[in-house]
Amino acid sequence: MRVAILSDIHANREAFEACLADAARRGAERLVILGDIVGYGAEPGWAVARTRELAEAGAIVIKGNHDEAAVADRGGMTSAAAAAAEWTRQVLDDGAKQFLDLLPMEVEEDDRLYVHAGAEHPTLWHYVRDAEDARKSLDAVRARVVFCGHTHVPKLFGLTAAAKLVTHTPLAGIPVPLTRPRRWLAVVGAVGQPRDGDPAAAYAMLDTEGNHITTIRVPYDAAAAAEKIRAAGLPEVLATRLLQGR
């Protein structure tokens, strides 16, 4: 089975539509959305509505910190993020907020765990940036493979037979085997606000039979998404970073 794993949509309609179309073209049979459907971007209402449709059609959807902040102000955000969250709370209707509020923090399926941030304590939204962070997640759960987002930078961490953790920066389009019985943690990158220097939207395609994961980059109309952010009066930095992928 091919599973398309998308994270950090951030109300970016252009990027989300491009990735969904790409995943369909590649024969994705299952869809997993690892949270942060809203925040930063200019079309949170549309993004939630589209995600609801996907969830009704069987997609797994996880809650992210920006989804939480869209329901109630919890503090602890950078100024641009807080401004976007405040704006998002104003524009989202109650139905959308309720959908976000009821999203699960994590879902386990076969030998896989889907979560937005560090799995050791999902509600604390820890970033998984290096091997030490990845080890905390893997130590805390049973699942053989953990998938998360939150950092907006694609990474793959693997626990070897000698209990060492290796770090790999996946290259677009290159399938990487998730060898058994070793354990792996994949950070899938961001659909709606990539931060690894490549402005193309990122998601991951998992092949459960072949047991490999491929990072996929999808160029999309970032200029249009940035223009909508400006038109909505959101902080300029949220527009420019889409064009730079930073």
Added chain:
Amino acid sequence: MTRMLAEGDEIDGFRIGARLHVGGMAVLWEATHPDHGIPLLVKVPRLAEGEDPAAIVSFEMEQMILPRLAGPHVPRFLGAGGFDRQPYLAMERVPGASLLPLVESLPLPVERIAAIGARVADALEALHRQHVVHLDVKPSNILTRPTGEAVLVDFGLSRHAQLPDLMEEEFRLPYGTAPYMAPEQIMGVRSDPRSDLFALGAMLYFFTTGERPHGEPQRLSGLKRRIWRDPHPPRKLRPDCPEWLQEIILRCLEVLPERRHPTAAQLAFDLRHPDQVPLTARARKQKQDGWAKTIQRRFHPDHQPRFGRPQRTTEEAGGAAPIVAVAVDLGGADAPLDAALRDTVGHILATVPGARLACLNVLRQNRIALDTTLDESGQNKHVQRLVELKHWAAPLGLPEGRVTYHVLEATSPAAAILDYARQNGVDHIVMGARAQSLRRRVLGSVSAEVASEAPCSVTVVRARGAAAVAEAAEAVQDA
């Protein structure tokens, strides 16, 4: 965990035969499979209690890499099993012995050393182009197909640039084989394809002199010695070793990767064209460096080699140091085309500083005279063409070592250029197209044939506005 395999067992259709070899990290079994009518090999890692866990990691690394490799220079991958059942790796069994038995009859004749070296360098080039650095090149890991190609085996220590490096975290001690390990590999760098060129150089040194350049150290301190202590020049141990061979070997054994050949293709090229190897001080070196220099290298902080800077990986090596071949039509019949061709070559070399240029000219053989031995006038013609090629390239102002000259003798120019490109791993052919002319209409276009058949990129150069000039010239001739 899993029980040990035995003769007669069957896994996934592979029938296990005789046990062939018990190595430090794995056991090799003969095998057959009804779907594959060729002799097979099944490799199983050693998993007993107390074994080095690196044996498992290295086996998993090979399981990741081998299925992604193709071509005549690697054994064909046929199947694998994971650790959830019986871990194994099934592959084609390449017949014949490795290069290991050769070490019983050292030193080898010079021509043999160059021929083996060139074939191994071809195999390394093919591997590097598939994003893999072998990191354990040694005689026992090199087989030879009946058709002549060298085959690299055992990818347990290898690094695939596009895959996670499971061995990366394993090095408390560097993994590899002591006599052949490159200095940067000893220091933990696993991504530089030129580490394999060092290993091949150590092998060629061994074949030439009967001795290993840095002995066979057993401890880390002994391994690191090669970072500051240079080996005896081969010619000191074997006076009849030609200067060009010493030049090639010592260049491979340079401590800093950037001083070695930039690619395996360039090394193969040198081994196949001894007369074109630019000789430097390395070729004439008669003894090891003096103690003052050695002590400085060892202890003076400014003179110690650094391996920490960004290394050239397989991803960029080929692109940064291509072999460019230019086919030159001598005689100066078409001066504008000649100038346009030289301009194009100049631009390509200016943008890729690591590129080297091979200037080719085809000396047409009369079909009837084919089997007469080259007479004196033929020899003179050959030498004259070489002189003219050098004259053609002179305005490019290339230093010796970046340019070589080759007169190919053949009945078909296109076939000669194509053969040359295939045999020498040429990355880019540049050639001129004669303007539309009667001669071309009758004989067909050499450049069109080369462009359609070439194994690499081809740039066909035309001089703007030259067609009219050529037609006019022909009209004058016909009149």
